[in-house]
Amino acid sequence: MKLDRTTVTIAVVTVVLLVAGPFLPAWMTSLLRISLCYGIVVLGLMVLMRTGRVSFGHGLYFCLGAYAAAAHDKLANTLAEFGDASSLAVVRGALRLPKLLVDAVSGAFGPYDIAVMLVFAVVVTGLTAWILGFLLRKYRDIFFAMLSLAFSMILYGLLVKSSALGSTDGFNIAAKSLAGIKLEDESLRNAIYATIVLVAMVAAWLVNLYLRTHRGRLAEAIRDNELRVEYMGASVRNTIHINYVMSAVLAGIGGALMAIHIGHIDPEMSYWTTSGEVVFIAILAGTGSVLAPFLGALIFETIRSFAYEYSPNTWQMALGITMLLVILFLPGGLWSLFGKMRKAA
Amino acid sequence: MAIVLEAKGLNKTFGAVTAASDINVAVEKDSIVGLIGSNGAGKTTFINMVTGYLKPTSGAIVFDGRDITALSPRQITRLGICRSFQIPQLFASLTVYENLMTGVGVVFSGGRWSDARPLEGTPEQAVETMLGQFGLTAYRGKKASMLPEGVRKLLDIAMAMAVKPKILLLDEPTSGVSADEKFALMDMVMEAVRAQGVTVLFVEHDMEIVGRYTQRILAFYEGRIIADGDPGKVLEDPEVRRYVTGEAAIGGNHAAH
Numbered sequence: 329m330k331l332d333r334t335t336v337t338i339a340v341v342t343v344v345l346l347v348a349g350p351f352l353p354a355w356m357t358s359l360l361r362i363s364l365c366y367g368i369v370v371l372g373l374m375v376l377m378r379t380g381r382v383s384f385g386h387g388l389y390f391c392l393g394a395y396a397a398a399a400h401d402k403l404a405n406t407l408a409e410f411g412d413a414s415s416l417a418v419v420r421g422a423l424r425l426p427k428l429l430v431d432a433v434s435g436a437f438g439p440y441d442i443a444v445m446l447v448f449a450v451v452v453t454g455l456t457a458w459i460l461g462f463l464l465r466k467y468r469d470i471f472f473a474m475l476s477l478a479f480s481m482i483l484y485g486l487l488v489k490s491s492a493l494g495s496t497d498g499f500n501i502a503a504k505s506l507a508g509i510k511l512e513d514e515s516l517r518n519a520i521y522a523t524i525v526l527v528a529m530v531a532a533w534l535v536n537l538y539l540r541t542h543r544g545r546l547a548e549a550i551r552d553n554e555l556r557v558e559y560m561g562a563s564v565r566n567t568i569h570i571n572y573v574m575s576a577v578l579a580g581i582g583g584a585l586m587a588i589h590i591g592h593i594d595p596e597m598s599y600w601t602t603s604g605e606v607v608f609i610a611i612l613a614g615t616g617s618v619l620a621p622f623l624g625a626l627i628f629e630t631i632r633s634f635a636y637e638y639s640p641n642t643w644q645m646a647l648g649i650t651m652l653l654v655i656l657f658l659p660g661g662l663w664s665l666f667g668k669m670r671k672a673a
Numbered sequence: 674m675a676i677v678l679e680a681k682g683l684n685k686t687f688g689a690v691t692a693a694s695d696i697n698v699a700v701e702k703d704s705i706v707g708l709i710g711s712n713g714a715g716k717t718t719f720i721n722m723v724t725g726y727l728k729p730t731s732g733a734i735v736f737d738g739r740d741i742t743a744l745s746p747r748q749i750t751r752l753g754i755c756r757s758f759q760i761p762q763l764f765a766s767l768t769v770y771e772n773l774m775t776g777v778g779v780v781f782s783g784g785r786w787s788d789a790r791p792l793e794g795t796p797e798q799a800v801e802t803m804l805g806q807f808g809l810t811a812y813r814g815k816k817a818s819m820l821p822e823g824v825r826k827l828l829d830i831a832m833a834m835a836v837k838p839k840i841l842l843l844d845e846p847t848s849g850v851s852a853d854e855k856f857a858l859m860d861m862v863m864e865a866v867r868a869q870g871v872t873v874l875f876v877e878h879d880m881e882i883v884g885r886y887t888q889r890i891l892a893f894y895e896g897r898i899i900a901d902g903d904p905g906k907v908l909e910d911p912e913v914r915r916y917v918t919g920e921a922a923i924g925g926n927h928a929a930h
Binding site: 555 | 724745746747750751755756762763764765766767771774775776778779780781782796832833835836
């Protein structure tokens with residue numbers, strides 16, 4: 329198979345990030361980790377945006393992924409307790425299943441294993457998106473955006489009311505191992521960094537592969553003309569559904585990794601401002617490449633960090649001005665700069 | 674000759690308006706049929722019913738012995754009935770090559786196509802062949818939104834052919850195309866159609882085109898078929914001359930457009 333330029337770039341970026349990681353100052357690796365986590369979420373939004381649908385509620389999956397990763401044992405216990413209250417044996421058995429699964433996995437890998445947490449995030453966000461997708465795939469434009477926003481705010485409302493999950497304060501979590509290998513302090517920090525880099529870059533590579541398949545290419549056709557896509561024998565709704573689930577799973581992975589990195593989660597992750605930030609980064613970055621979301625997230629986080637440091641009361645203004653400049657001078661997003669440079673060369 | 678498509682007692686009403694009234698047609702395999710009639714006569718309604726965009730109020734449509742009346746446009750396309758549009762329906766932000774690849778890709782990605790239509794070579798080769806067949810090679814990298822109208826029409830028809838139809842329905846293929854381009858366009862389309870053994874039904878207002886390319890004409894008037902037969906006979910029919918081509922009414926001898 330011929331290697332395309334994006335695959336080569338992804339490989340180079342992965343190696344550079346992994347090799348340079350241990351030599352970078354802590355603030356910089358922290359910035360990189362946060363940017364990569366956000367980048368995965370934005371990558372997911374990009375997959376969805378190609379179909380012409382923009383979600384204003386991707387915080388739903390970002391938050392759900394984080395909670396599924398961090399509170400999988402609590403969620404499983406809560407479900408089992410719900411089940412125990414039922415008089416129906418079928419319901420009791422079904423709601424006890426997650427707990428049995430969690431216990432079995434924790435027994436094999438130990439509690440709070442990074443790999444296990446990621447798998448839970450994928451399963452929970454994937455299933456939720458698959459179910460919600462049946463409703464959302466019927467909508468477009470502002471209706472799709474608002475409906476997705478509504479779902480994210482429902483999760484926010486549920487979490488705020490849930491004292492078992494820490495209500496508005498959320499709770500702290502600490503990863504303890506990676507695929508069964510016990511980790512502490514520095515080895516844990518390095519493992520988390522390496523995991524985030526690898527997961528982010530593998531996600532970018534897989535999305536790049538998907539976008540080159542016939543199904544992947546259909547998204548742009550759907551954005552342009554849904555009627556014609558149906559008259560070519562392809563299903564608009566199924567394609568949107570597939571892209572939506574992929575998009576949600578990526579957001580869930582981003583959320584889970586963010587929870588593992590920060591060590592704390594709270595319902596704010598599902599609040600509309602979080603979803604807004606994701607859309608902000610997507611527009612800032614542009615959709616020119618699967619690497620654009622990561623560049624966008626890095627620039628967004630850098631501006632936010634420095635603006636907050638030097639101007640704590642007006643840091644939002646710096647982001648606003650950046651967005652204004654990008655929209656005025658680079659309507660295709662920051663990534664379009666590379667295209668312009670290539671043309672000029 | 675085998676019957677490939679049959680409409681049985683089709684009726685379609687929109688409130689008080691009758692768009693189709695007791696349409697009975699049997700189309701033979703590999704034939705080329707012209708649909709004529711003034712605006713609002715029911716030609717496009719007929720195409721829309723055959724392709725599943727509109728459901729008939731009553732009656733049935735049978736394709737290859739199978740009742741397709743209740744199927745969706747996508748299911749009907751997958752069975753092998755494809756269409757082009759009076760106003761070209763393209764993917765505006767994609768190039769000509771990508772527009773065709775979208776259709777070819779659907780076929781090559783498999784799924785529930787009714788029977789295995791022979792797929793030769795790769796999707797890329799299939800697109801190259803189509804670019805050549807429809808004279809689109811020079812435009813391959815151009816975005817669909819930047820094309821002149823004649824090329825848009827060709828691309829629209831090529832996209833319908835990209836999904837390997839057994840029946841092709843063309844809705845006014847030469848409307849909006851300049852007089853000196855229309856025969857070249859139709860020659861190209863007919864050559865591609867013959868190469869693949871496709872049955873064609875096309876709506877057309879231009880009687881020169883209808884007379885030259887069809888073997889049979891269906892004349893529509895107020896939702897009914899008022900004449901059905903070979904072109905020479907139908908175009909001479911007094912009712913057709915009066916209600917469709919308008920010649921009797923204006924007393925002239927030229928084709929109305």
